[in-house]
Amino acid sequence: MEIITEEEVRHVARLARLALSEEEVKKFQRQLEKILEYVAKLRELNLEGVEPTTHVIPVVNRLREDRGKESLSKEEALSNAPNTEKGHFRVPKVIE
Amino acid sequence: MDFEVMIGVEVHAQLLTKTKIFCGCSTNFGRNPNTQVCPICLGMPGVLPVLNQEAVELAIRAALALHCKILRRERFARKGYFYPDLPKGYQISQYEEPFAAEGILSFERNGNCKTIRIKRMNLEEDAGKLIHEEDRGSLVDFNRCGVPLLEIATEPDLTSPKDTHTFLAELRQILQYLEVSSGDMEKGHLRCEPNISLKKPGQSEWGTRTELKNLNSLKGVEKGLLFEIRRQKRLLESGQPIRQETLLWDEKREIALPMRVKEEAGDYRYFPEPDLVPLVIDEEWIERVKRSLPELPDDRKKRFVETYKIREQDAQTLTLTRRLADYFEEVVKIHSDFTLAANWIITEVLGILHEKNLSIGDLSVTPARLAGLFHLIQDETISKKMAKEIFVKMVESGKQADEIVRVQGGQIRDEAEVERIIEEVLKGNSEEKVRYQSGEVKLMGYFIGQVMKRTDGKANPRMVNEILRKMLEGNPQKSGVQKK
Numbered sequence: 001m002e003i004i005t006e007e008e009v010r011h012v013a014r015l016a017r018l019a020l021s022e023e024e025v026k027k028f029q030r031q032l033e034k035i036l037e038y039v040a041k042l043r044e045l046n047l048e049g050v051e052p053t054t055h056v057i058p059v060v061n062r063l064r065e066d067r068g069k070e071s072l073s074k075e076e077a078l079s080n081a082p083n084t085e086k087g088h089f090r091v092p093k094v095i096e
Numbered sequence: 097m098d099f100e101v102m103i104g105v106e107v108h109a110q111l112l113t114k115t116k117i118f119c120g121c122s123t124n125f126g127r128n129p130n131t132q133v134c135p136i137c138l139g140m141p142g143v144l145p146v147l148n149q150e151a152v153e154l155a156i157r158a159a160l161a162l163h164c165k166i167l168r169r170e171r172f173a174r175k176g177y178f179y180p181d182l183p184k185g186y187q188i189s190q191y192e193e194p195f196a197a198e199g200i201l202s203f204e205r206n207g208n209c210k211t212i213r214i215k216r217m218n219l220e221e222d223a224g225k226l227i228h229e230e231d232r233g234s235l236v237d238f239n240r241c242g243v244p245l246l247e248i249a250t251e252p253d254l255t256s257p258k259d260t261h262t263f264l265a266e267l268r269q270i271l272q273y274l275e276v277s278s279g280d281m282e283k284g285h286l287r288c289e290p291n292i293s294l295k296k297p298g299q300s301e302w303g304t305r306t307e308l309k310n311l312n313s314l315k316g317v318e319k320g321l322l323f324e325i326r327r328q329k330r331l332l333e334s335g336q337p338i339r340q341e342t343l344l345w346d347e348k349r350e351i352a353l354p355m356r357v358k359e360e361a362g363d364y365r366y367f368p369e370p371d372l373v374p375l376v377i378d379e380e381w382i383e384r385v386k387r388s389l390p391e392l393p394d395d396r397k398k399r400f401v402e403t404y405k406i407r408e409q410d411a412q413t414l415t416l417t418r419r420l421a422d423y424f425e426e427v428v429k430i431h432s433d434f435t436l437a438a439n440w441i442i443t444e445v446l447g448i449l450h451e452k453n454l455s456i457g458d459l460s461v462t463p464a465r466l467a468g469l470f471h472l473i474q475d476e477t478i479s480k481k482m483a484k485e486i487f488v489k490m491v492e493s494g495k496q497a498d499e500i501v502r503v504q505g506g507q508i509r510d511e512a513e514v515e516r517i518i519e520e521v522l523k524g525n526s527e528e529k530v531r532y533q534s535g536e537v538k539l540m541g542y543f544i545g546q547v548m549k550r551t552d553g554k555a556n557p558r559m560v561n562e563i564l565r566k567m568l569e570g571n572p573q574k575s576g577v578q579k580k
């Protein structure tokens with residue numbers, strides 16, 4: 001049985017806004033399967049009572065005070081944008 | 097056909113911090129576009145978010161006020177989706193374990209008390225603002241991007257648009273009272289997204305649930321829900337399917353239209369946020385926030401029992417909403433018969449609110465006016481029974497108790513007058529008088545009834561009783577009648 005189907009590869013690619021050719025779908029299906037197989041090795045271990053690791057460093061509570069910092073100027077903020085208008089970022093139409 | 101209605105709400109409240117949740121940009125509303133942005137909230141590569149402590153404190157406040165269990169080890173998650181209002185391509189939120197959960201919020205409407213369960217609350221960041229222009233694409237302002245939000249979701253315990261309105265008003269009041277949020281719906285500082293489903297009576301399955309967005313006022317929430325309930329009813333009655341979808345409320349046209357379908361929405365691929373270390377909230381922190389809180393309803397309840405010596409059950413009812421509790425405390429500040437005040441507010445005041453479909457804030461009888469009515473009971477100008485009728489007149493006419501008493505007359509307490517009326521009654525009932533005097537003492541009730549009939553119930557019952565005995569038996573039962 002396949003661990004990941006070609007359809008699932010297409011779905012994940014769509015979510016990530018990646019355009020894959022049929023060839024690439026096949027290629028990534030094989031590669032992703034290998035990766036998932038490898039990760040599945042974890043199932044062979046007894047992981048009872050082991051917390052999921054979200055961070056490898058034992059640090060908690062990095063907080064900042066609610067004090068203002070200077071923001072960028074509008075010109076700086078917009079300086080990398082391919083298209084701007086009236087102080088806004090201009091983006092292609094997103095709703096029909 | 098009457099359908100049963102089930103409503104749950106998801107509320108996003110903007111927290112009253114000075115700066116954004118992960119950077120030092122200002123949260124001020126209404127500034128020029130893209131003037132309150134920095135590399136962090138613009139999602140530039142290589143930057144790291146740092147959590148704003150004040151946002152956490154405000155969330156703890158709200159969690160305590162809504163009786164939620166606060167998670168002791170908080171984690172953040174990335175919610176991935178592509179939309180131009182989200183520069184990082186993901187929103188930092190909380191996912192598997194909520195910030196806090198399993199709370200309750202009680203409110204009173206029409207004299208009925210309801211308790212709504214709070215399912216969960218999460219800390220998260222807001223997205224930017226999009227201005228859609230016909231055919232020309234959209235403009236983006238990132239000033240709002242990264243502003244801290246508290247997301248509060250209820251269980252579907254609400255049963256009508258009116259209840260939802262009251263619940264939201266109550267929630268907003270608490271958030272404002274605790275200075276957690278400004279609650280300004282017009283500015284989008286409090287956003288509400290209700291979900292609705294209907295059921296034919298007697299059926300066990302609820303219909304498909306839909307969600308409403310873009311409701312910018314409490315009135316709008318009510319109108320939007322009424323619209324959506326009507327729409328679902330029509331579909332169910334004609335046997336058509338209800339699609340699971342989100343509808344956008346159009347305030348001007350007063351209709352709700354399906355939102356454009358975001359492709360694969362819902363597939364957010366949440367995963368733990370690697371850029372933020374866990375947040376540990378210990379007992380000491382919670383205690384510290386608790387101490388800084390204004391009095392919460394529960395504490396107020398305990399204080400009411402101790403200070404005013406009223407029953408716990410009554411204190412519970414009186415503190416269900418802050419307004420009702422305030423009302424009670426205003427009354428007892430002026431009138432010191434606490435038990436009378438408590439009983440009256442619970443039975444008569446809540447009773448009339450229920451009957452007239454009002455909330456305590458709508459009541460024309462202010463605490464001072466109610467206390468005025470109590471004074472008239474206390475000095476025996478009126479009986480308790482008369483007071484109930486006068487109270488109804490106060491509500492209906494907007495007049496004060498003494499004004500009404502002046503017109504219709506208070507209790508008859510003049511001994512000579514009561515004697516005169518009793519004499520008349522006895523004259524007209526000479527046969528009964530003889531029967532009484534020959535031992536038929538149960539006729540006393542009949543005589544009292546006759547006196548009350550003649551006086552429209554205004555004679556002081558104690559005085560009537562004593563004078564009747566004196567005149568029928570020739571000697572007073574007790575030592576005279578008090579003269580005032």
Ligand SMILES: [Zn+2]
Nearest residue numbers: 119121134137
């Ligand atoms: Zn910023």
